[in-house]
Amino acid sequence: xxxxxxxxxxxxxxxxxxxxxxxxxxxxxxxxxxxxxxxxxxxxxxxxxxxxxxxxxxxxxxxxxxxxxxxxxxxxxxxxxxxxxxxxxxxxxxxxxxxxxxxxxxxxxxxxxxxxxxxxxxxxxxxxxxxxxxxxxxxxxxxxxxxxxxxxxxxxxxxxxxxxxxxxxxxxxxxxxxxxxxxxxxxxxxxxxxxxxxxxxxxxxxxxxxxxxxxxxxxxxxxxxxxxxxxxxxxxxxxxxxxxxxxxxxxxxxxxxxxxxxxxxxxxxxxxxxxxxxxxxxxxxxxxxxxxxxxxxxxxxxxxxxxxxxxxxxxxxxxxxxxxxxxxxxxxxxxxxxxxxxxxxxx
Amino acid sequence: xxxxxxxxxxxxxxxxxxxxxxxxxxxxxxxxxxxxxxxxxxxxxxxxxxxxxxxxxxxxxxxxxxxxxxxxxxxxxxxxxxxxxxxxxxxxxxxxxxxxxxxxxxxxxxxxxxxxxxxxxxxxxxxxxxxxxxxxxxxxxxxxxxxxxxxxxxxxxxxxxxxxxxxxxxxxxxxxxxxxxxxxxxxxxxxxxxxxxxxxxxxxxxxxxxxxxxxxxxxxxxxxxxxxxxxxxxxxxxxxxxxxxxxxxxxxxxxxxxxxxxxxxxxxxxxxxxxxxxxxxxxxxxxxxxxxxxxxxxxxxxxxxxxxxxxxxxxxxxxxxxxxxxxxxxxxxxxxxxxxxxxxxxxxxxxxxxxxxxxxxxxxxxxxxxxxxxxxxxxxxxxxxxxxxxxxxxxxxxxxxxxxxxxxxxxxxxxxxxxxxxxxxx
Numbered sequence: 001x002x003x004x005x006x007x008x009x010x011x012x013x014x015x016x017x018x019x020x021x022x023x024x025x026x027x028x029x030x031x032x033x034x035x036x037x038x039x040x041x042x043x044x045x046x047x048x049x050x051x052x053x054x055x056x057x058x059x060x061x062x063x064x065x066x067x068x069x070x071x072x073x074x075x076x077x078x079x080x081x082x083x084x085x086x087x088x089x090x091x092x093x094x095x096x097x098x099x100x101x102x103x104x105x106x107x108x109x110x111x112x113x114x115x116x117x118x119x120x121x122x123x124x125x126x127x128x129x130x131x132x133x134x135x136x137x138x139x140x141x142x143x144x145x146x147x148x149x150x151x152x153x154x155x156x157x158x159x160x161x162x163x164x165x166x167x168x169x170x171x172x173x174x175x176x177x178x179x180x181x182x183x184x185x186x187x188x189x190x191x192x193x194x195x196x197x198x199x200x201x202x203x204x205x206x207x208x209x210x211x212x213x214x215x216x217x218x219x220x221x222x223x224x225x226x227x228x229x230x231x232x233x234x235x236x237x238x239x240x241x242x243x244x245x246x247x248x249x250x251x252x253x254x255x256x257x258x259x260x261x262x263x264x265x266x267x268x269x270x271x272x273x274x275x276x277x278x279x280x281x282x283x284x285x286x287x288x289x290x291x292x293x294x295x296x297x298x299x300x301x302x303x304x305x306x307x308x309x310x311x312x313x314x315x316x317x318x319x320x321x322x323x324x325x326x327x328x329x330x331x332x333x334x335x336x337x338x339x340x341x342x343x344x345x346x347x
Numbered sequence: 348x349x350x351x352x353x354x355x356x357x358x359x360x361x362x363x364x365x366x367x368x369x370x371x372x373x374x375x376x377x378x379x380x381x382x383x384x385x386x387x388x389x390x391x392x393x394x395x396x397x398x399x400x401x402x403x404x405x406x407x408x409x410x411x412x413x414x415x416x417x418x419x420x421x422x423x424x425x426x427x428x429x430x431x432x433x434x435x436x437x438x439x440x441x442x443x444x445x446x447x448x449x450x451x452x453x454x455x456x457x458x459x460x461x462x463x464x465x466x467x468x469x470x471x472x473x474x475x476x477x478x479x480x481x482x483x484x485x486x487x488x489x490x491x492x493x494x495x496x497x498x499x500x501x502x503x504x505x506x507x508x509x510x511x512x513x514x515x516x517x518x519x520x521x522x523x524x525x526x527x528x529x530x531x532x533x534x535x536x537x538x539x540x541x542x543x544x545x546x547x548x549x550x551x552x553x554x555x556x557x558x559x560x561x562x563x564x565x566x567x568x569x570x571x572x573x574x575x576x577x578x579x580x581x582x583x584x585x586x587x588x589x590x591x592x593x594x595x596x597x598x599x600x601x602x603x604x605x606x607x608x609x610x611x612x613x614x615x616x617x618x619x620x621x622x623x624x625x626x627x628x629x630x631x632x633x634x635x636x637x638x639x640x641x642x643x644x645x646x647x648x649x650x651x652x653x654x655x656x657x658x659x660x661x662x663x664x665x666x667x668x669x670x671x672x673x674x675x676x677x678x679x680x681x682x683x684x685x686x687x688x689x690x691x692x693x694x695x696x697x698x699x700x701x702x703x704x705x706x707x708x709x710x711x712x713x714x715x716x717x718x719x720x721x722x723x724x725x726x727x728x729x730x731x732x733x734x735x736x737x738x739x740x741x742x743x744x745x746x747x748x749x750x751x752x753x754x755x756x757x758x759x760x761x762x763x764x765x766x767x768x769x770x771x772x773x
Contacts, residue, residue, distance in 0.1 A: 041582060041583060158673065185608060187648055188673070190669070191669070191670070193654075194669070213654065214656045215653065215654030218655065219654045242656060253582060257585075258615035259656065260653050268590055270587040271583035271587075274551045
């Protein structure tokens, strides 16, 4: 049994226009000390799924089903009271925009100390000392002075460090980072990613990192889960997925990003069309209206039948959701020469 | 095409603008979008005459004290002595971290701000001090594409009104000719021309950015300032918009000032790139020199910080140069070299003397006393003799400084050879 085991997670929002299936049958596992990267475009269900793990969906407007087993306990079955005790202590979250995630009227130190005092019966003084210690740990210079600053007095990178300090002050076993570096500049992003890796080693936490940046996933994650239209479309070890992707959407992501060391004259191959509406998703495979490889599948399969998440051609552990019979061959012959001609010649 | 009938099965309702009559896969493979693909990239534009020459551009925003008097207590030196050229039909990329002044530079060139000092020569005229009345004709020739397609389009105007407004304002076409022109423009940017009657909220982010591009193209400008045109878009949509921008550039021979923080996107789009740090250009070069042989420690750190998919995929990881701390405040920037507070190779001279933007190759300029490729930075400052100072930055009475190095936009035929420490030429 894995440390975190999510099985068939569904988050549906009933609206007057119909049910929005924001997450539709998501399963994955995560061990302590490991990092899972969840990649997808806006509206693919990344954030909705992780909010469900934190129990942040209100029962009145969301229908959450499936299983979220954290250390053997199903988080969807525990009482609100129990969930409140676990939230912040066992499961903590780092948000994308630290300026809006922190309260502008309270001092940074107080906000961090409060997170500690909610879960520990300690004096204000002890909590403050702990906050200073954490600020120091995340690399804020002169923490005993900066602890009394307001969030606006911190730079973007420092705010994100303070957020990380707040998330880790209770020593959580599962840390969810939702686009932790999207709002930051590259040099600061590099600092924060290094810091997260350091802290993960120290705290032995399981980390889920949500991002749209495959580069961040490549550096940070042991496993990667690619989401599209509320479903996982490819799942496996990061190295395996990035070197032998078997789902046309993943190919599209790889071929549409320019890279700093790629041939600048090589053209970008965009994914045609737009992300699907989850209110009224395409039939069959959610990706088929944008898929350039659907003609290779006989019949009308892509349009009519939703493919299951099945093992890839290179064995267990690599799952993909696609009807293509020989995705490995298609990738080698058609996709790779387009996105990385230099790699093909080297073979 | 045979499977045009393929319905967007179970897909969007017919009035959803996202459901174009055609299938997106087929649409991408046909029409305007495809026909320009075969062209080689705009490499030959290097030698074209400049359409825009910026010289010693400065923008200081006053910082005022609280209270009634509001005395000016300091200045934010957002842009401080920036010089560059953009060739006709070419593109220059401007990269740097937030707060480095790249967006301010863009806004100065479109004259949304009046510069504190310096010259902006556009098509032979200095527009730095043009009056607001004189700016109107200028707006026909310089247009801007904004970062956020959600806030840069008026939500209460139809797309037709938004894209047609410039024609009306400048009184270019009679009212009854505007609609056909608007539809033509929508077609060019890959939108359905029948959707001119819709409102911005009915479109997705990528489509809205296309509307912004159509609006910028309406007056057939000679220069487009694109300020982070793709950073608000989803990854799969970014490539569509980048390709569209390249197509319109080739089709209409428009020069681009492409401002972005994403080094990979800039490299893909621009044959020439300038790196800014705290209001100054620290390195400017053609694409190959800048990305393959960066000479400024900041450029080197910036490039090493970009996460790399392919490297990581094959198990390797680029050695990252850690930059400590944050960008200093532009109200009170460090003396001498502005990067010295975060620089690993800074020495005494860096605090005393500001390094000039020294030309070190045919199309390569760098502002660093210790300019050199990564791991090959010289021991002694290369600029000392040129500036008439000794190695610690103290003025050297015996030396004869070369005057005015580094302030000129563009490149000269001779440059300082870092290896031989002498002037060289092609």
